[in-house]
Amino acid sequence: MLAAIFWLALWSAAALYVSQELILPSPISVFRTLLYLCGRPEFWKAAALSLLRIFGGFAAGTVLGTLLAVLTARFDLMDTLFSPLIRIVRTTPVASFIILALLWMGHALVPAFMAMLMVTPIVWESLRAAILAVDPELLEMAFIYRFGAVKTIKLVYIPSVLSPYAASLATAVGLAWKSGIAAEVLCLPRLAIGTNLYYSKIYLETPSLFAWTIVVIVLSFMLEGLFSRLLRKRRKKRW
Template structure:
């Protein structure tokens, strides 16, 4: 009941914004060509969600048929790129962050390069990505991996370097080996930072994928919004934007629930 009431309270502001938007649209405050009404956007969204052909069990499964509509297909393409690019970026950042966090020598060697590259936004790499990888999924995955790499890296380094030295000394005094200290002390103590970085990284990956799809690929929500812009379909642009927001909310909610589950031992969770 508490969770339901929390969801209802969180829906108050979005519903209020939609109501005000609809009232102003009906009053003629906004031109329908530039800012269509919520009902027009909803109608376009429903149209874009519908499968392109009637369901035929002999030709495809129900799931394949269900995602054959424009927005479901594009959402699936965008989500696939986000997960793939994030897996690459986080998979490279995590071991490097653990090494830089545990070894002062590696940190001193690598940190200047990290601090030079970290402020450069992934969008600035778009021309190089196209030159290096051409068009298609490859440059998009490169940009997504780049966007998720640094949040995971920086948080992992911070988490490892902020492990309380009392824990390390206590483990050494008890005769724990370096590998045991790393596995039983450093990793658990730094996991809140690592998971927080992963949550930020996947959020950044979702932002970058939309930009990458506007340039390098021929499907995805970013591509669909750019296509709608060419034809001045404002209702479709907004419908695509809202689809991005809904998908981003689902990803962040899943990441938050996963963090809470993995850190259920951590003091303060659920209080």
């Protein structure tokens, strides 16, 4: 709370000093714009659709990353084939992929695709390492006591990898959100937060640019908070 008051005061002072809405609008002006935006149905539609697109990409990336982690940890051939490819995807700049994706698919799909592309390597790397680090002594115990595949996965593998897996998902959700919004700015789907950010910049509506940025930040915090809470609850549950 103290930090918020401090930074808002600093922002107000800076805005007062600059005295140009175009360069740095005051917090009050941004808040007014935000209130105005909240009163418009298009605002809520854009926020909901951006969330839907990016969360769809996040879910797809989680499934793909999980699947690839299991396959590359289990089969050497899959590891040889996929590990270098995933590492390349991870190090390639987001902008390169956005431009390529624009050539390959419809505008509305690009943000989801980008979110997926950001999430997959993070989930893959963390889960693959966690699977490979599962205690071999516990696996031997499971073998001796004839757990079988399903019980070994349920009682040994899942609890062993749950913590790093949850941490990777918490990191990935933030990255998916940021890359998804960046993709929206470049590919301009009809109703999207990124599209509104772009037009605010084009029409030099700086208070609107700030207001939409605040929306992105607030939604990001909410998403990460909600996700962390969900994962904490899941981890508390006994296996």
